[in-house]
Amino acid sequence: MRLSWDRILAKRVAAFRPCIRTDFSLLPAPPDTIHFTGGAPPVECLPVEPLAEELARAWRSEPTALWYGETEGYRPLREAIAARLARRGAVVDPDDILITQGAQQAIDLVARLLLEPGDRVLVEGPTYFGALQVFEPYAVRIEAVPLDEEGVQLERLEELLARQPRPKLFYTVPTFQNPAGVTMSLERRRAVVELAERYGVPIVEDDPYGDLWYETLPPPPLRAFSEDVLSLGSFSKTIAPGLRVGWLVAPRQLMKPLIDAKEAADIQSDRLLQRAIAAVITSPWYEEHLTAARRVYATRCRTLADALSRELGDLATWRLPGGGFFLWVTLQGDVDSAALLPHCAAAGVTYVPGSEFYPDHRPTPSFRLGFTTLSIEAMLVGAERLGRALRAALVEASGR
Amino acid sequence: MRLSWDRILAKRVAAFRPCIRTDFSLLPAPPDTIHFTGGAPPVECLPVEPLAEELARAWRSEPTALWYGETEGYRPLREAIAARLARRGAVVDPDDILITQGAQQAIDLVARLLLEPGDRVLVEGPTYFGALQVFEPYAVRIEAVPLDEEGVQLERLEELLARQPRPKLFYTVPTFQNPAGVTMSLERRRAVVELAERYGVPIVEDDPYGDLWYETLPPPPLRAFSEDVLSLGSFSKTIAPGLRVGWLVAPRQLMKPLIDAKEAADIQSDRLLQRAIAAVITSPWYEEHLTAARRVYATRCRTLADALSRELGDLATWRLPGGGFFLWVTLQGDVDSAALLPHCAAAGVTYVPGSEFYPDHRPTPSFRLGFTTLSIEAMLVGAERLGRALRAALVEASGR
Numbered sequence: 001m002r003l004s005w006d007r008i009l010a011k012r013v014a015a016f017r018p019c020i021r022t023d024f025s026l027l028p029a030p031p032d033t034i035h036f037t038g039g040a041p042p043v044e045c046l047p048v049e050p051l052a053e054e055l056a057r058a059w060r061s062e063p064t065a066l067w068y069g070e071t072e073g074y075r076p077l078r079e080a081i082a083a084r085l086a087r088r089g090a091v092v093d094p095d096d097i098l099i100t101q102g103a104q105q106a107i108d109l110v111a112r113l114l115l116e117p118g119d120r121v122l123v124e125g126p127t128y129f130g131a132l133q134v135f136e137p138y139a140v141r142i143e144a145v146p147l148d149e150e151g152v153q154l155e156r157l158e159e160l161l162a163r164q165p166r167p168k169l170f171y172t173v174p175t176f177q178n179p180a181g182v183t184m185s186l187e188r189r190r191a192v193v194e195l196a197e198r199y200g201v202p203i204v205e206d207d208p209y210g211d212l213w214y215e216t217l218p219p220p221p222l223r224a225f226s227e228d229v230l231s232l233g234s235f236s237k238t239i240a241p242g243l244r245v246g247w248l249v250a251p252r253q254l255m256k257p258l259i260d261a262k263e264a265a266d267i268q269s270d271r272l273l274q275r276a277i278a279a280v281i282t283s284p285w286y287e288e289h290l291t292a293a294r295r296v297y298a299t300r301c302r303t304l305a306d307a308l309s310r311e312l313g314d315l316a317t318w319r320l321p322g323g324g325f326f327l328w329v330t331l332q333g334d335v336d337s338a339a340l341l342p343h344c345a346a347a348g349v350t351y352v353p354g355s356e357f358y359p360d361h362r363p364t365p366s367f368r369l370g371f372t373t374l375s376i377e378a379m380l381v382g383a384e385r386l387g388r389a390l391r392a393a394l395v396e397a398s399g400r
Numbered sequence: 401m402r403l404s405w406d407r408i409l410a411k412r413v414a415a416f417r418p419c420i421r422t423d424f425s426l427l428p429a430p431p432d433t434i435h436f437t438g439g440a441p442p443v444e445c446l447p448v449e450p451l452a453e454e455l456a457r458a459w460r461s462e463p464t465a466l467w468y469g470e471t472e473g474y475r476p477l478r479e480a481i482a483a484r485l486a487r488r489g490a491v492v493d494p495d496d497i498l499i500t501q502g503a504q505q506a507i508d509l510v511a512r513l514l515l516e517p518g519d520r521v522l523v524e525g526p527t528y529f530g531a532l533q534v535f536e537p538y539a540v541r542i543e544a545v546p547l548d549e550e551g552v553q554l555e556r557l558e559e560l561l562a563r564q565p566r567p568k569l570f571y572t573v574p575t576f577q578n579p580a581g582v583t584m585s586l587e588r589r590r591a592v593v594e595l596a597e598r599y600g601v602p603i604v605e606d607d608p609y610g611d612l613w614y615e616t617l618p619p620p621p622l623r624a625f626s627e628d629v630l631s632l633g634s635f636s637k638t639i640a641p642g643l644r645v646g647w648l649v650a651p652r653q654l655m656k657p658l659i660d661a662k663e664a665a666d667i668q669s670d671r672l673l674q675r676a677i678a679a680v681i682t683s684p685w686y687e688e689h690l691t692a693a694r695r696v697y698a699t700r701c702r703t704l705a706d707a708l709s710r711e712l713g714d715l716a717t718w719r720l721p722g723g724g725f726f727l728w729v730t731l732q733g734d735v736d737s738a739a740l741l742p743h744c745a746a747a748g749v750t751y752v753p754g755s756e757f758y759p760d761h762r763p764t765p766s767f768r769l770g771f772t773t774l775s776i777e778a779m780l781v782g783a784e785r786l787g788r789a790l791r792a793a794l795v796e797a798s799g800r
Contacts, residue, residue, distance in 0.1 A: 003600055003628045005653055008568065010516045016660040046466045052459040059452040066446045066642035101501065101666035108665050112537075116410045133664045137512075168408065200403055228403045242466035242671050253405055260416040264533045265508050266501035270670060271642050 012137040019133040020356055022338070027345035034382035036351045038373035039178065039325055040241045045293050045372075047239060050285050054276035065271040071263045072255070073099025073247070074274035080282050081233070081247050088210060089220025090231070090249075098248045098258050099269050102241075103208055106232035106248035107134045109261050110169070110204055113254065115140055119168040122160055124152050126328070126357030126366070128178045128206060131171050140168070142359035147177070149319065151184030154191055161199040169202045169230075175218045176209035176324025179357050179368035183322050186219040193225040205231040208246075211238050211290055213323035214298035223249055230254075235277060237325065238290060245269060245277055294323075300371045301327065304379050308369075311387025315394065327369040328354075331390070336363035340393045347389035349382045412537040419533040420756055422738070427745035434782035436751045438773035439578065439725050440641045445693050445772075447639060450685050454676035465671040471663045472655075473499025473647070474674035480682050481633070481647050488610060489620025490631070490649075498648045498658050499669050502641075503608055506632035506648035507534045509661050510569070510604055513654065515540055519568040522560055524552050526728070526757030526766070528578045528606060531571050540568070542759035547577070549719065551584025554591055561599040569602045569630075575618045576609035576724025579757050579768035583722050586619040593625040605631040608646075611638050611690055613723035614698035623649055630654075635677060637725065638690060645669060645677055694723075700771045701727065704779050708769075711787025715794065727769040728754075731790070736763035740793050747789035749782045 024037065058065065072078075078094040085092050100106040107130065115121070115138040123131065125144025135142055145157045151174060161167060172192070174184035184192065196203045205222040210233070223231035234246035250258055262268075280286055304327060305320055318329045329351075331337065338353035354366035371379060424437065458465065472478075478494040485492050500506040507530065515521070515538035523531065525544025535542055545557045551574060561567060572592070574584035584592065596603045605622040610633070623631035634646035650658055662668075680686055704727060705720055718729045729751075731737065738753035754766035771779060 003597070003602060003651075005651065008514065008600075008602060009654075009657070010512070010514055012516075013513055013657050016657045016664070018660055019663060040467050043464055043467075046463050048459055048463045048466065052456060055459070056452060056456055059448055059455075063446050063448040064443055066448065066640035067440050067443075068641045104664070105666040112410070113413055114408065114410055116412075130664070130667075133660075137664070197403070200408075202403060202408060240466035241468045241667075244666060244668065244670055251403075251405065254409075257409070257413045257416045260418055260533075263419060264416070264504070264530070264537070265665070266505040266644060267530075267641075268644065270644055270673070273670070 015137040019130045027342055029345040030348050033348045033350060034378050036369040036382060038370045040373055042373050045296060047289055050280055051276055054279040058272045058275040070271060071268050072259050074278060077274045077278035080278050090224040092249050096249055096252055098262060099274060100246045100248055101269055102236055102244045103206060103232045103234035103246040104130055106246050107131050109258055110230055111135060111138060112261050113257060114168045120165060122167045122170040124172055126179050126354060128173055129356050132359055144359055147180055147182050151182055151188045158195055161195055161201055166199060167201050169204050170196055171204045173206045174222055175207055176321050179326050180328040181321030181324060181326050183218050189219055189222055190225060193222055203229045205229050208234045208237045209324035212294060212297060214294060216322060227251055245273060297372055303376050304371045307380050307383035311383045312390060315390060325370050325372045329367055329369060331365040335365045337365060337367040343393035344386060344389040347385050349385040415537040419530045427742055429745040430748050433748045433750060434778050436769040436782060438770045440773055442773050445696060447689055450680055451676055454679040458672045458675040470671060471668050472659050474678060477674045477678035480678050490624040492649050496649055496652055498662060499674060500646045500648055501669055502636055502644045503606060503632045503634035503646040504530055506646050507531050509658055510630055511535060511538060512661050513657060514568045520565060522567045522570040524572055526579050526754060528573055529756050532759055544759055547580055547582050551582055551588045558595055561595055561601055566599060567601050569604050570596055571604045573606045574622055575607055576721055579726050580728040581721030581724060581726050583618050589619055589622055590625060593622055603629045605629050608634045608637045609724035612694060612697060614694060616722060627651055697772055703776050704771045707780050707783035711783045712790060715790060725770050725772045729767055729769060731765040735765045737765055737767040743793035744786060744789040747785050749785040
């Protein structure tokens with residue numbers, strides 16, 4: 001007799017889902033389809049050699065790192081992260097940094113620490129879908145605060161912060177936001193931190209793109225303005241997503257429960273890899289690598305924006321980001337980018353529809369284009385396909 | 401103004417704790433103390449070279465493994481794990497295996513899938529403390545089923561399975577149990593699976609030591625007797641704990657929520673390391689490595705047991721395990737091994753007190769000795785210190 005799993009599973013399982021709801025394998029996309037869906041460094045920016053060398057060195061020089069140890073993370077790596085944050089304006093004690101399996105685990109640990117059924121959670125609208133994926137199984141009410149060109153809208157944020165019960169956290173990607181590309185201005189950062197303190201609501205700052213500016217250093221992380229900000233980052237975007245090494249900066253009094261939670265979750269992160277990354281990011285190579293990567297991303301971003309101006313300048317609007325991986329495109333009129341996606345896929349081009357980035361997954365005329373993993377040639381062809389497919393689909397829709 | 405974190409944190413945080421409650425750094429132990437507390441392969445059994453070589457090969461041959469991909473895990477590794485389980489008598493489809501950050505994450509994912517506040521959870525008494533660490537923050541009632549020389553006691557298990565509400569799971573380490581060293585007999589395995597099916601309760605089988613027998617292959621994993629058994633394992637004990645690569649075999653219908661939960665937790669495990677491990681465990685080297693490791697552990701186990709017979713044969717009893725890492729020693733009389741630990745530490749020897757392995761952490765005359773990380777010489781000195789210190793402490797206690 002088999003067990004009745006439907007009866008046995010916890011209620012939260014009903015809220016489990018992949019971070020992207022759209023199943024791209026079900027779309028009618030031909031084999032040569034150009035996917036603007038990626039959110040990772042391109043293969044030519046993956047620093048295989050220096051990392052592989054440092055890793056080999058770590059294995060040879062410290063085999064006991066193959067044992068248990070350092071649930072909080074390798075101290076020299078935490079020191080190196082603190083030094084990098086200091087250059088961006090946030091002074092952090094290495095003792096307040098926990099090493100995690102990428103920023104994703106940092107979000108997961110924060111949720112474990114804070115969320116209970118019925119809690120209110122504020123996010124930006126749009127926001128990173130992987131955070132929604134973590135929050136949803138906690139049976140919380142997720143509310144989105146809209147963005148403008150300087151970041152989250154203050155009046156709407158205050159309105160939602162002021163309501164009872166107080167939100168358990170405000171999750172924000174203030175710098176080169178995923179997906180909207182917006183960067184919160186310095187003045188807005190100060191105001192947001194001040195509002196959150198006034199209403200006693202923790203800020204969770206997700207900052208994976210802050211080192212990837214194109215021309216101008218972004219304002220300091222929110223953590224620079226308050227020690228109560230939970231600030232998380234990752235080497236997924238600056239080195240490689242396959243590394244699964246990120247960090248969480250937390251208020252001192254939360255470090256013990258966080259380390260206990262990390263131990264319960266997976267005991268520790270890869271200790272040898274942490275040693276290799278510490279060596280790599282403190283070497284002169286890393287700044288050269290970042291400088292080269294920034295140039296690649298700035299060029300691709302500009303190229304894609306220029307191509308979009310030609311191909312769908314009369315159909316859509318977007319803002320040029322100051323860094324990061326994404327262009328957020330908004331079609332004119334009351335259309336649903338998710339409904340248009342199959343038409344585009346059939347024409348050999350895909351994007352992530354905007355509805356993926358809102359907690360209510362409502363239809364939206366926006367979509368996200370990721371430009372880092374595609375060659376210039378692929379982007380030009382992709383933009384042309386996109387313009388043609390969207391034009392045809394919109395004409396067809398308005399004719400019905 | 402700083403936030404009032406005490407007011408903000410979720411209630412579950414009160415149940416967060418390190419897996420071992422005893423803080424060994426607070427004990428009056430001199431620098432040359434011999435610690436019987438380890439649960440890892442010794443440094444001379446860490447296969448640094450073959451793994452480092454295969455890892456270097458993986459980095460060179462497939463740099464795109466540094467990207468996102470394969471949340472469920474590298475398929476050839478899942479196939480290799482399935483092939484190894486088949487040799488132990490459990491036929492498993494690679495599609496029913498999820499790669500995890502060590503067995504610890506497998507336990508964590510199972511808890512996410514099954515546990516709700518107020519649920520009943522059955523474990524063995526004594527049991528692995530890292531599982532208690534995962535279960536406790538779910539606000540469940542954890543009940544321990546005692547062991548005898550053939551594994552969990554059937555009458556007591558049935559009594560607890562039959563009660564309402566039905567337990568959400570029965571967690572067991574059936575082979576070379578941590579900490580008791582007991583191996584569930586073939587007949588007992590069949591009966592336990594049959595009982596769990598009759599009462600509709602999932603079995604969670606934790607099997608990290610099954611490949612580390614001394615002379616005789618243990619009976620097949622419980623998963624061999626039912627596809628509803630959730631069976632987890634790890635390369636932490638056979639290769640190195642620092643790898644953080646384990647697996648979870650689950651019923652087919654649970655794989656989708658498990659993959660979603662893994663993605664939310666940390667997106668994926670290290671893809672290059674998975675490739676290296678797949679190469680290593682399918683090479684002839686691996687069986688030679690296991691054969692050599694088994695010999696080392698069998699010798700250390702026998703040596704320690706012989707020394708204990710000499711040093712505290714009149715004070716305590718234990719059973720010789722058929723494999724694994726641990727001797728479970730029970731002192732005569734109504735004594736508390738936790739209370740005796742500071743005396744032993746002062747005499748230069750430590751163990752993990754038995755109270756760590758019970759959900760209620762009640763005083764117990766038993767304690768765990770791990771013998772794999774210590775040299776023969778250290779074990780002989782350690783046993784002598786242990787006998788002397790316990791004898792003195794017991795005399796002192798009875799004299800009061």
